[in-house]
Amino acid sequence: MSDASSPTSDTGSRDCILAVDHGTSGLKVALVTVEGRVLVNEFEPTPVAFLPGGGAEQDPEDWWRALAVASRRLMDRGLVPQASVLAVACSSTFSTTVACDAEGLPVGPALTWMDHRGAPYIRRVMEGWPSVMGYGVVRALDWMRRSGGAPTLSGKDDAAHVLFWREERPDVYRNARWFLGSKDWLNLRLTGRCAASPDSVTLFWATDNRDINHVRWDEVLLRRLGLDRGKVPDLRPSTDVLGPLLDPVADALGILRGTPVIVGSADLQSACVGSGAVEDFAGHVYIGTSSWVLCHVPFRKTDPLHTIAALPSAIPGRYFCANEQDMAGGALAAALRNLLRRPGDPRDAVVSPEAYLRADEVVAAVPPGARGVLFTPWLNGEKTPVDDECLRGGFHNVSVETTSEDMLRAVYEGVAYNTRWSLGYVEKFVGRRLDPLNAIGGGAQSDAWCRILADVLGRTIRQVEDPREANARGAAFLAAVALGRLRFTDIPRCMRFGTIFAPDPANRAVYDRGMRGFLDLWRREKGFYEWWNADGHP
Numbered sequence: 001m002s003d004a005s006s007p008t009s010d011t012g013s014r015d016c017i018l019a020v021d022h023g024t025s026g027l028k029v030a031l032v033t034v035e036g037r038v039l040v041n042e043f044e045p046t047p048v049a050f051l052p053g054g055g056a057e058q059d060p061e062d063w064w065r066a067l068a069v070a071s072r073r074l075m076d077r078g079l080v081p082q083a084s085v086l087a088v089a090c091s092s093t094f095s096t097t098v099a100c101d102a103e104g105l106p107v108g109p110a111l112t113w114m115d116h117r118g119a120p121y122i123r124r125v126m127e128g129w130p131s132v133m134g135y136g137v138v139r140a141l142d143w144m145r146r147s148g149g150a151p152t153l154s155g156k157d158d159a160a161h162v163l164f165w166r167e168e169r170p171d172v173y174r175n176a177r178w179f180l181g182s183k184d185w186l187n188l189r190l191t192g193r194c195a196a197s198p199d200s201v202t203l204f205w206a207t208d209n210r211d212i213n214h215v216r217w218d219e220v221l222l223r224r225l226g227l228d229r230g231k232v233p234d235l236r237p238s239t240d241v242l243g244p245l246l247d248p249v250a251d252a253l254g255i256l257r258g259t260p261v262i263v264g265s266a267d268l269q270s271a272c273v274g275s276g277a278v279e280d281f282a283g284h285v286y287i288g289t290s291s292w293v294l295c296h297v298p299f300r301k302t303d304p305l306h307t308i309a310a311l312p313s314a315i316p317g318r319y320f321c322a323n324e325q326d327m328a329g330g331a332l333a334a335a336l337r338n339l340l341r342r343p344g345d346p347r348d349a350v351v352s353p354e355a356y357l358r359a360d361e362v363v364a365a366v367p368p369g370a371r372g373v374l375f376t377p378w379l380n381g382e383k384t385p386v387d388d389e390c391l392r393g394g395f396h397n398v399s400v401e402t403t404s405e406d407m408l409r410a411v412y413e414g415v416a417y418n419t420r421w422s423l424g425y426v427e428k429f430v431g432r433r434l435d436p437l438n439a440i441g442g443g444a445q446s447d448a449w450c451r452i453l454a455d456v457l458g459r460t461i462r463q464v465e466d467p468r469e470a471n472a473r474g475a476a477f478l479a480a481v482a483l484g485r486l487r488f489t490d491i492p493r494c495m496r497f498g499t500i501f502a503p504d505p506a507n508r509a510v511y512d513r514g515m516r517g518f519l520d521l522w523r524r525e526k527g528f529y530e531w532w533n534a535d536g537h538p
Contacts, residue, residue, distance in 0.1 A: 006261045016477040018074075018085050018255060022092035022182060024048065024112065024289050025265065025350075027066040029074050030469060034086070034485040034492045036274070038077055038469040040421035042070040045350065046113060054155070054389065056114035059105045060098050063182070064189060068252045075254030082256045088190060088245065089262040089479035090205045091270035091471040092183035097161040098178035104188040106289035108172035111161040112288075114326075114380055115388045119155025126151060133305070138226075144302045146208045146218050149309035154381060154389040157203040159225055164228060175241045176360060179204075179231050183266055190261050191243040198312040204232065210300070213317050220411030237316040238265045251278040262479045265314035268292060268322065269469050270511070273314050274474030275438045275464055275494035278488050283434030285419060285427075285453065285461070286470070288444025291328030291421045296320045297430055306385040306425040314478060315488055321429055323384040323422035328415045329443045331377040331393060332359070335411045339404050345440060359408055360448040366409040368455065369510040372397050374408045375515055376525075385425045388526065390533040392413060394463035412449050413511075416456035417518040424458055436460035436500075440470035448501060454501035456511045465496040 025048075030041035044066035049057045069371050075082070095113040100106050110118075119161040126143075134153050143150040151159045158181065165173040175505070176383075180188065186198040199213035206225055209219040215235060222229050240263045252255040259381015264270070268286075272294050275284035283295040297319050302309040306323070313320035323494060327334075336351045336359060374396040380388035395407055396523075429436055437459050443469035444450045454461040464470060477494075480486035486494075 007417075015086050015485070016080060016081075017476035018071065018088045018253070019475040019479070020088065020186065020401070021267070021361065021469075021471040021475065022063060022090065022094055022186065025064055025069060028472065029067065029070040030472040031074065031080060031085070031406070032472055033468075034476065034480040036473045036477055036491070038466050038472060040074065040077065041469065041472065042074040043069040044374050046505060049109070049171050054116040054119070056112040056313065056515045057097070057109035058112055060110050060182070060185060062185065067186070071253040071255070071437060075107055082254070082537055085255045086259045086483060086485075087258060087474040087479040088255070090183050090186045090190075090477040091263045091267050092181070092186060094180040094266040095156060096201075096270045097158045098180045098182055098185040099172050100166060100178050100180065100185060101175070102177040102186070104185060104345040107175040108169060109164070111164065111183065112270065113156055115161065116155035116381065117168070118160030119389060121163035121167050122155055122157070122160040123149045123153050126153065126345065131236050132442070135304075140304065141219065143205065144304060144309070146221060147205055148208070148300060149205065149302055150211050150304070150506050151205045152307060152383065152387045154383060156383065156388050156389075157205060158201070158204065159205045163225065163228055176231060177232060179227070180233060181266060183264055184233060187242055187261060187263065190245055192246055194233045194241045195236045195242055197264060197265055197314070198235050198265050198528060199238060199269045199314050202311050206232070207235070209312050210310060212300070212312060212319060215312055220445065223447040224393075234261050236476055238314045239316060240265050251451070256341055262482045264475055264478055267296070269314035269320065269322070270474035270478065271440055273294070274470035274472070275440045275476050276492050277438050278315065278388050278491050279433065281430060281432055282472055284438040284440060286441040287415065287439070287449060288441035289328065289329050289330040290324060290326055291419055291441070291443075292322045292324035293426050293434070293437070294320055294322035294372040295426070295430060295434060297386045301429065302424065303429050307383060308388050308425060308429045312341060314474070321426060323426050324412070324429075325377070325422055326417050327377045327393070328419075330440065331415060332411050332443070335378060335408065339408065356446070360446050362405050363409045363448045366405050366449055368507045369405045369514060370410040371402070373402055373410040375407070375410035375522065376518070376521060377411070377414045377418055385422050386522075388529075390529045391526065392452055392529055399497050413456065413514065414518070416452050417515055419453065420457050420515055421519065425461075436457065436462050438464050440464050440467045442468045444468075445511070450499065454503045455507040456515070458503045458508065460503070461501040463498040463500065465498055
């Protein structure tokens with residue numbers, strides 16, 4: 001699950017895209033051909049500050065410094081001439097929100113997709129009578145009619161982030177010229193031009209997307225949120241050319257002045273394009289810090305009970321639906337840090353690539369079912385298929401005979417159980433079985449995890465080549481379409497796969513039983529977590 005930074009064998013001087021993949025733990029810059037081949041990448045880490053009460057902040061200037069450092073390091077390798085870089089395209093974390101001035105300078109820390117301090121304020125906006133699951137029914141139905149969904153009560157959406165600033169950081173709210181998703185902030189700094197794509201602003205929950213070809217800000221929803229229309233950007237398709245790089249920025253990145261910047265898309269939607277699953281009902285599963293199951297659909301629909309909606313995708317004129325769980329690879333990283341931690345090691349120490357490889361070896365030697373240990377991966381609450389920030393993770397059915405190896409396998413399996421839970425509701429939503437599933441993200445590099453996913457889900461898992469590069473590949477595909485070098489219908493033929501994992505029937509019974517146990521734990525424990533964590537207890 002490490003960040004490879006070595007070139008593949010085909011590092012010729014072919015035309016390519018400088019693809020920016022901004023994630024939670026850092027920023028990666030890659031050179032990707034217009035056909036989606038990742039030639040080389042560079043990664044620069046960025047810290048996250050976790051604060052009491054559910055805060056998770058980052059300094060956007062750290063992202064900007066990381067972008068300049070990684071891009072310059074990449075271009076200084078001289079693997080391709082500057083003239084071969086046709087465009088810059090960004091992919092960045094969905095629902096990480098930046099408040100900045102007109103030039104893009106931050107007026108406060110960014111609130112990441114993990115920050116849920118806005119929960120009390122979004123609940124106040126959404127309450128009403130009659131009430132179901134915390135939502136005023138009349139208000140929620142009208143919200144869904146306009147926007148396809150409604151703000152989640154967990155407080156992790158852009159809408160709740162802005163409300164948090166307004167209520168608890170009025171100086172940030174007052175001084176902000178723009179409230180932007182992180183991808184759109186990067187583009188503003190690259191070009192001096194402010195715009196967003198319809199997909200990247202979805203979680204502001206203030207757009208009307210009933211006409212997928214004419215998504216617009218909705219004045220009624222903006223008013224309900226108390227959000228000034230003048231503080232949110234105009235909308236442009238993800239495949240538009242936003243503008244050329246600013247000259248000083250081009251010099252800092254090490255590429256030619258005037259290189260065009262594509263509007264691009266957020267990470268979830270870029271990864272979908274980069275997974276190759278661009279046709280309707282072609283599914284993929286992502287295992288990174290978080291995890292999701294996603295496919296494109298030819299209709300607009302909402303399942304409010306399980307937080308699934310058909311929403312604007314990175315492909316102009318198309319919808320996608322997804323169920324995203326909050327922690328996946330993040331749960332494994334936390335487990336490894338704690339199981340391998342030595343005195344004096346920081347709590348947020350980066351897990352080494354060797355530790356992940358060793359974990360795969362250990363897990364492969366433990367029998368399916370982890371000798372009865374069950375792990376629930378809700379370390380930061382959950383988004384879908386239940387929206388509950390009070391949930392917490394844990395190991396269950398641990399005995400004196402339980403080993404750390406058993407617990408480690410239980411983490412892999414617990415994430416897979418949660419993914420199966422999500423997949424079931426996505427398949428019900430789309431009305432068909434999603435099989436095969438293209439696997440992407442850092443977790444998809446693990447043969448052990450792909451095998452477990454295939455057996456737990458009962459689906460064929462196709463390991464996308466360079467699965468960790470799906471975001472960068474998707475950003476490059478969007479740029480290639482924008483430049484007229486590719487059509488979306490060409491993307492499936494560009495894909496390459498590693499190992500294909502078919503479900504092993506011998507493991508079906510143990511995982512069916514484990515799934516029943518997993519869901520029973522949620523039913524029995526959700527009330528406890530609501531009581532125990534309702535006052536902000538960690």
